[in-house]
Amino acid sequence: MTRPVAVLVGPPGAGKTTIGQLLAERLGTNFRDVDHDIEAAAGKPISDIFVDDGEPAFRALEVAAVRTALETHDGVLALGGGAVLAEATRKALTGHRVVFLDVGLSDAADRVGLNTARPLLALNPRAALRTMLAERAPIYAEVATVTVTTDGRTPDDILAEVVAQLDEVPA
Numbered sequence: 001m002t003r004p005v006a007v008l009v010g011p012p013g014a015g016k017t018t019i020g021q022l023l024a025e026r027l028g029t030n031f032r033d034v035d036h037d038i039e040a041a042a043g044k045p046i047s048d049i050f051v052d053d054g055e056p057a058f059r060a061l062e063v064a065a066v067r068t069a070l071e072t073h074d075g076v077l078a079l080g081g082g083a084v085l086a087e088a089t090r091k092a093l094t095g096h097r098v099v100f101l102d103v104g105l106s107d108a109a110d111r112v113g114l115n116t117a118r119p120l121l122a123l124n125p126r127a128a129l130r131t132m133l134a135e136r137a138p139i140y141a142e143v144a145t146v147t148v149t150t151d152g153r154t155p156d157d158i159l160a161e162v163v164a165q166l167d168e169v170p171a
């Protein structure tokens, strides 16, 4: 059965896309980002999906995209920050190697900045992130088999810890 070597979860700005790419390079495998799969399936950027179709439509696409990716991708997989909100996705993650990239409000806000690419953060990124971090922290912890703190650390430093921790959990 095909399965990802690692699945990265965590809030927006945790570095799932960035660290996921580096981890795939390090392991000599492919990187896949579910946000990208959703954009390809919808034929438009995530910001347009939210505006045209609404968040529930985005979440439905996301559940389907995560399920497909978990079943078909054998490299490193990054999920969008809100993917774990769906019970179906939390269940589907059971038995996978799930890396929670943790980040605090200050670093997350600095990293996402002010732009429209993440529609849930477009209005007031700091306030939205504060609520997200509080609501989602227990969910990320619940699905994770490995947790790595990213605050104040370079991507290379984070990558080294992810690799070291993955070496200690069964494949």
Ligand SMILES: Nc1ncnc2c1ncn2[C@@H]1O[C@H](COP(=O)(O)OP(=O)(O)O)[C@@H](O)[C@H]1O
Binding pocket: 010, 011, 012, 013, 014, 015, 016, 017, 018, 019, 081, 111, 112, 150, 153, 154, 155, 158
């Ligand atoms: N450890 C880090 N230190 C500084 N900037 C980072 C770090 N990790 C990611 N970034 C930057 O933060 C932004 C968000 O990173 P990204 O990988 O897209 O996060 P996510 O996919 O978790 O939302 C990007 O501009 C990225 O270059």
Ligand SMILES: O=C(O)C1=C[C@@H](OP(=O)(O)O)[C@@H](O)[C@H](O)C1
Binding pocket: 010, 011, 012, 013, 016, 017, 035, 046, 079, 080, 081, 082, 083, 117, 118, 119, 120
């Ligand atoms: O946290 C969220 O609800 C979201 C996070 C985004 O992905 P990143 O975590 O990669 O920014 C993207 O899936 C969408 O904008 C919704």
Ligand SMILES: [Mg+2]
Binding pocket: 016, 017, 033, 035, 078, 079, 080
């Ligand atoms: Mg991302």
